Each structure stands twice: as structure tokens, then as C-alpha cells.
Amino acid sequence: MASDAYVAWSSQDAVVCRGVGKTWAEGTERAHEALRGIDLDIAPGEFVVLLGPSGCGKSTLLYLIAGLERQTGGRIWAFRDPVEGPSPDRSLIFQETSLFPWLTVWQNVSFGLSIRGAKEAERRAVAKEALQRVGLAEAMDKRPDELSGGMRQRVAVARALAMRPKVLLMDEPFAALDVQTRAKMQDFLLDVWRDSGASVLFVTHHIDEAIALADRVVVFTARPGRIKSIIPIALPRPRDPFSPEAEALRRQLTEELRSEVDRAFAEQEALAAE
Numbered sequence: 001m002a003s004d005a006y007v008a009w010s011s012q013d014a015v016v017c018r019g020v021g022k023t024w025a026e027g028t029e030r031a032h033e034a035l036r037g038i039d040l041d042i043a044p045g046e047f048v049v050l051l052g053p054s055g056c057g058k059s060t061l062l063y064l065i066a067g068l069e070r071q072t073g074g075r076i077w078a079f080r081d082p083v084e085g086p087s088p089d090r091s092l093i094f095q096e097t098s099l100f101p102w103l104t105v106w107q108n109v110s111f112g113l114s115i116r117g118a119k120e121a122e123r124r125a126v127a128k129e130a131l132q133r134v135g136l137a138e139a140m141d142k143r144p145d146e147l148s149g150g151m152r153q154r155v156a157v158a159r160a161l162a163m164r165p166k167v168l169l170m171d172e173p174f175a176a177l178d179v180q181t182r183a184k185m186q187d188f189l190l191d192v193w194r195d196s197g198a199s200v201l202f203v204t205h206h207i208d209e210a211i212a213l214a215d216r217v218v219v220f221t222a223r224p225g226r227i228k229s230i231i232p233i234a235l236p237r238p239r240d241p242f243s244p245e246a247e248a249l250r251r252q253l254t255e256e257l258r259s260e261v262d263r264a265f266a267e268q269e270a271l272a273a274e
């Protein structure tokens with residue numbers, strides 16, 4: 001059920017975070033505050049990139065929005081409903097794709113549908129359509145170990161698309177790929193995103209990746225992660241990474257991040273010395 005208070009102030013958004021915090025192992029002596037006071041609205045069909053130093057809580061925020069973990073402060077809504085657990089509306093894609101090696105590509109893609117009890121013919125048809133959208137229809141009957149790293153990530157995207165999510169949560173999905181494959185995957189993702197109409201929340205460490213992809217870049221502080229700034233990128237796509245506008249954004253984002261990365265390093269050194 002939607003909360004009345006929520007509907008009154010934000011009925012259009014795909015995801016709304018208000019005052020969201022997460023302290024791991026709260027109430028124990030191992031308590032560890034990862035996120036504090038996150039206020040963030042994501043519009044339907046919007047591409048939002050989360051950028052911040054290592055350990056600032058970017059992945060944690062994705063897990064909270066995915067409903068895989070519960071926040072310890074604040075509230076999260078997706079399409080007006082409070083997030084209280086996972087939903088097929090919100091698909092999470094990780095850096096390292098965990099495909100089942102004993103299943104074929106199409107069986108991997110339609111795995112979520114088999115849990116829902118869909119028949120084989122339907123699962124195959126849905127998998128085929130999703131694989132066509134990522135340019136891998138020819139690989140339907142292959143096994144994951146016959147694919148390259150980039151192809152496996154495309155299968156992971158197809159698996160997420162097969163559930164027709166309204167929100168794609170992507171945790172550094174291209175981090176393990178080489179530079180050329182990564183650039184191709186960014187173009188490919190922009191095509192898929194445009195076709196699907198889904199909102200995307202994408203975590204990266206890479207300023208250039210943020211500039212290539214985002215409608216808005218959310219810059220996080222060092223841990224506990226708070227939102228330091230939100231920078232809109234209104235450049236038309238495909239974007240020229242060498243344009244004066246991209247160069248100015250690169251400089252601005254580098255400045256925003258520098259002090260936070262320094263703080264994160266200092267904290268990690270202090271922890272290592274304890």
C-alpha cells in the first residue's frame with residue numbers, strides 16, 4: 001500500500017529515498033555506519049550514476065533499494081510502495097555475473113520465470129526476446145563457459161530484462177572488462193535502456209563512465225556515505241568524451257571526488273593500523 005504522506009509529496013518517482021541510513025551490525029560492538037541521511041528521487045526512465053570513493057556505501061544503497069537488505073534509518077519507496085523485500089520490478093546486476101554453469105544461456109536467462117512456474121515454451125520465447133535485445137540470440141543454446149566476459153555480462157542484462165523490471169540496479173557491471181569491451185558495453189546499455197524505458201541506478205568508480213552514461217551523477221562523501229552533490233549531465237548522446245563540455249565535467253567531478261578519496265584512504269590506513 002502507498003503511504004498517504006508519500007503520495008502527497010512525490011507521486012511520480014520510480015524510487016524515493018528519504019533520510020536513508022544503514023549501520024551494519026547495529027547495536028553490537030562491531031557496528032559500522034555505511035550510509036547516512038540519503039535523500040534521493042529517481043524518475044521513471046532516468047539514468048542515475050552513483051560515484052564515490054571505495055567503501056562509501058554505494059553498493060549498500062543498491063542492496064537497500066533492491067530490498068536485499070533493510071535500512072536502519074529512513075524510508076525507501078518504489079513506485080509508491082515501501083520497499084520491504086525484493087521484487088521483479090527491481091533487478092540487480094553485479095560486477096561478477098553468477099550464471100549457472102550447468103544451464104544453457106536461455107535457461108539462465110529464464111531462470112526467474114521458472115521459479116514463477118512458467119512453462120518451457122513461454123520461458124524459451126521470453127529468453128529469446130531478451131537475448132535478441134542484447135544481440136545474443138545466436139548463443140541461446142551455449143553454456144556460460146563458451147562465452148567471453150562481455151557476453152556473460154550481456155546474458156546477465158538479458159536475465160534482468162526477462163523479468164521486465166522497471167528499475168535496473170547495476171553494481172559496477174563492467175568493472176571486470178577491458179577498456180574497449182567496457183566502451184562497447186556502455187553503448188549497448190544505453191540502447192537497452194532507451195528500449196526498455198526502465199530507470200537505471202548505476203554504480204561506478206570511473207568518472208568517464210559516469211559522463212558517458214548519466215542523466216545525473218550523484219557524488220558520495222567518504223564513509224559514512226552522504227550525498228555530496230548531484231550533477232546533471234544534459235549533453236546529447238552519444239557523447240563525445242573529448243568535447244569541451246565533457247572536459248569541464250571531468251574536471252568538476254575530479255574536484256568533487258578528490259577530497260573524499262583522500263578521506264577514505266586516511267580512514268582505511270587508520271583502520272589497518274588498529
Ligand SMILES: Nc1ncnc2c1ncn2[C@@H]1O[C@H](COP(=O)(O)OP(=O)(O)OP(=O)(O)O)[C@@H](O)[C@H]1O
Binds near residue numbers: 061
Ligand atoms: N554485509 C556487510 N556487513 C558488514 N559491513 C559491510 C557489509 N557490506 C558492506 N559493509 C561495509 O559497509 C561499507 C560500505 O560498503 P559498500 O560495499 O556499500 O561500499 P562501496 O561504496 O560500494 O565500495 P566499493 O566502491 O569499494 O565497492 C564498507 O565499510 C563495507 O566494509
